[in-house]
Amino acid sequence: MNVTILSGGVGGARFTRGLRALLPDAAVTVVANTGDDLWLHGVRVCPDLDTLMYTLGGAVHEEQGWGRRDESRRTSDDLAAYGLGWEWFTLGDLDLATHLARTELLRAGLPLSQVTARLAQRWAPDVTLLPMTDDEVETHVVLADGREVHFEEWWVRHRAALPAVRFVQTNLATAVPAPGVLEAIADADVVVVPPSNPVVSVGTILAVPGVREALRTTTAPVVGVSPVVGGAPVRGMADACLTAIGVETSAAAVARHYGRRPDGVLDAWLVDDRDADAARALRSEGWTAGSANTLMTDVPTTARIAADALALVGALP
Amino acid sequence: MNVTILSGGVGGARFTRGLRALLPDAAVTVVANTGDDLWLHGVRVCPDLDTLMYTLGGAVHEEQGWGRRDESRRTSDDLAAYGLGWEWFTLGDLDLATHLARTELLRAGLPLSQVTARLAQRWAPDVTLLPMTDDEVETHVVLADGREVHFEEWWVRHRAALPAVRFVQTNLATAVPAPGVLEAIADADVVVVPPSNPVVSVGTILAVPGVREALRTTTAPVVGVSPVVGGAPVRGMADACLTAIGVETSAAAVARHYGRRPDGVLDAWLVDDRDADAARALRSEGWTAGSANTLMTDVPTTARIAADALALVGALP
Numbered sequence: 346m347n348v349t350i351l352s353g354g355v356g357g358a359r360f361t362r363g364l365r366a367l368l369p370d371a372a373v374t375v376v377a378n379t380g381d382d383l384w385l386h387g388v389r390v391c392p393d394l395d396t397l398m399y400t401l402g403g404a405v406h407e408e409q410g411w412g413r414r415d416e417s418r419r420t421s422d423d424l425a426a427y428g429l430g431w432e433w434f435t436l437g438d439l440d441l442a443t444h445l446a447r448t449e450l451l452r453a454g455l456p457l458s459q460v461t462a463r464l465a466q467r468w469a470p471d472v473t474l475l476p477m478t479d480d481e482v483e484t485h486v487v488l489a490d491g492r493e494v495h496f497e498e499w500w501v502r503h504r505a506a507l508p509a510v511r512f513v514q515t516n517l518a519t520a521v522p523a524p525g526v527l528e529a530i531a532d533a534d535v536v537v538v539p540p541s542n543p544v545v546s547v548g549t550i551l552a553v554p555g556v557r558e559a560l561r562t563t564t565a566p567v568v569g570v571s572p573v574v575g576g577a578p579v580r581g582m583a584d585a586c587l588t589a590i591g592v593e594t595s596a597a598a599v600a601r602h603y604g605r606r607p608d609g610v611l612d613a614w615l616v617d618d619r620d621a622d623a624a625r626a627l628r629s630e631g632w633t634a635g636s637a638n639t640l641m642t643d644v645p646t647t648a649r650i651a652a653d654a655l656a657l658v659g660a661l662p
Numbered sequence: 663m664n665v666t667i668l669s670g671g672v673g674g675a676r677f678t679r680g681l682r683a684l685l686p687d688a689a690v691t692v693v694a695n696t697g698d699d700l701w702l703h704g705v706r707v708c709p710d711l712d713t714l715m716y717t718l719g720g721a722v723h724e725e726q727g728w729g730r731r732d733e734s735r736r737t738s739d740d741l742a743a744y745g746l747g748w749e750w751f752t753l754g755d756l757d758l759a760t761h762l763a764r765t766e767l768l769r770a771g772l773p774l775s776q777v778t779a780r781l782a783q784r785w786a787p788d789v790t791l792l793p794m795t796d797d798e799v800e801t802h803v804v805l806a807d808g809r810e811v812h813f814e815e816w817w818v819r820h821r822a823a824l825p826a827v828r829f830v831q832t833n834l835a836t837a838v839p840a841p842g843v844l845e846a847i848a849d850a851d852v853v854v855v856p857p858s859n860p861v862v863s864v865g866t867i868l869a870v871p872g873v874r875e876a877l878r879t880t881t882a883p884v885v886g887v888s889p890v891v892g893g894a895p896v897r898g899m900a901d902a903c904l905t906a907i908g909v910e911t912s913a914a915a916v917a918r919h920y921g922r923r924p925d926g927v928l929d930a931w932l933v934d935d936r937d938a939d940a941a942r943a944l945r946s947e948g949w950t951a952g953s954a955n956t957l958m959t960d961v962p963t964t965a966r967i968a969a970d971a972l973a974l975v976g977a978l979p
Contacts, residue, residue, distance in 0.1 A: 385766075386766040387704050387705050387706070387765030387766060388703070388704050388762070389704070417736065419734065419736075420758050420762070423755075423756045423759035426759075426784060427760075428784075438736050438737045438740075439736065439737070439740045441737050442737050442738075442740035442741040442743070442744070445703035445704065445705070445737070446741055446746045448703055448705075449703040449704060467744055
């Protein structure tokens with residue numbers, strides 16, 4: 346059974362870990378958002394790819410959700426003593442090794458997809474981990490005062506508190522899906538949109554030329570899990586992103602934003618039990634929708650959430 | 663009083679620290695070799711500039727002679743776990759902060775001389791620290807089997823044990839002395855060549871177009887201190903470098919290799935007491951030469967060595 350997941354960072358990584366536990370024999374491909382990637386102090390940082398690699402490889406800082414277990418801030422603190430750089434963007438000393446390794450391979454001319462495969466060898470995440478594209482696409486945030494800042498600056502430094510007018514992605518129009526991305530969608534038995542940020546994570550993946558069309562035309566069912574529970578994001582500040590693009594922060598509104606195939610990209614939508622009303626409303630509009638507990642408190646619970654999502658489209662093996 | 667020093671790493675840094683202690687009121691400019699610099703994992707490493715900055719700024723790992731006090735190898739070890747890069751070239755976690763800071767400023771478009779000044783603000787080395795050039799000049803070693811490797815690979819990885827045929831510097835022909843370098847030589851009251859590697863440290867500085875001519879024509883006396891004591895380098899493997907260019911590893915041969923002005927670059931040469939014969943031989947050839955204890959065991963002893971060198975050319979204030 347081939348499962349393809351379009352993922353951002355923490356939420357998508359935890360969901361994938363649960364699905365991996367549910368379906369130990371499935372071939373799972375994760376297409377990761379790379380719009381949050383950035384060059385920092387000369388090294389290439391790929392937040393979502395690393396969160397996926399560490400989470401699925403058993404190396405993640407579990408409480409934090411990203412970064413490596415047992416990291417220190419010695420290098421980061423010493424860098425701050427120079428009064429340089431983004432002091433609010435901590436580079437953990439072990440995470441930094443990943444960035445240095447990645448940068449070396451990129452500078453040697455390898456595309457990000459091959460670099461990712463090479464780095465993942467160490468962590469054996471038991472999924473095929475693909476960047477959405479090998480091109481350098483970076484999400485920038487246009488602020489109300491006209492400034493344009495990197496997404497990470499808005500997200501981490503300003504905690505998404507500065508009103509965003511819109512998001513722009515550099516190089517997006519000419520970006521090409523990384524090798525294997527379109528095939529993973531076309532050849533899947535089921536495609537899952539996990540509870541990742543629908544605007545800057547999944548939305549950015551969908552905006553890579555060819556990806557949305559691949560979702561519309563794949564023979565696989567596509568099921569999503571709502572990242573919004575009870576009118577608020579389960580984690581992070583997706584509400585600020587949704588507001589910026591004029592979408593209400595509700596489980597139903599996110600589903601409608603993704604849209605139903607063939608015009609949209611989803612066949613089915615799983616919401617939290619607290620949003621059972623939203624599932625009913627969507628069903629009355631013709632959606633396949635259900636509700637369940639969707640709080641990914643631990644791996645077994647998350648495996649159950651994955652099962653509930655797959656059951657919606659009859660994709661449980 | 664203006665003192666200008668042409669320096670490599672550890673030896674030159676320790677000598678300069680002694681001279682700094684001897685002449686607390688002098689304006690000291692250090693022109694540093696940058697031929698050992700390299701891009702490693704995407705960050706720019708400048709071994710000699712950093713050794714000078716740390717040594718004169720009180721942050722150096724004293725026993726090691728280079729790198730920062732209290733460094734850990736956590737990041738370096740984790741990088742090695744990827745099986746990538748130069749596992750034999752350890753990037754200490756605090757030193758790494760310097761490389762990241764430097765790389766950020768270089769990537770922002772600043773020339774190395776301005777980057778160096780910016781980084782040195784933190785350490786207040788009490789000297790003006792100049793790279794020999796803002797251009798990327800890298801010393802490579804041509805081996806007997808025809809391979810060409812970066813100097814650091816030959817020096818650190820192979821401990822200079824692979825016979826070298828010759829040294830080549832990338833971009834040297836078009837390199838321009840960094841702002842202030844030629845002026846520091848022309849306007850000096852005395853120029854000192856410390857006991858640095860005469861081939862790959864001082865030799866590389868001398869090979870930057872314009873530097874040798876500046877030394878020939880400056881009104882300041884130029885005095886050197888032998889890095890060879892009793893037929894062997896005091897530190898490091900300068901003998902392997904000297905052998906490669908056909909120069910005997912002896913205090914007298916190194917002086918003759920530098921040469922006397924106006925054809926060469928020196929006016930006077932200080933050797934160790936163990937090489938008093940060499941001083942006598944040089945004097946019989948017309949040199950100003952003397953002998954003293956030249957082992958830089960601590961700062962006061964090194965200050966005395968600096969005094970002995972300056973006394974040779976009557977440059978003690």
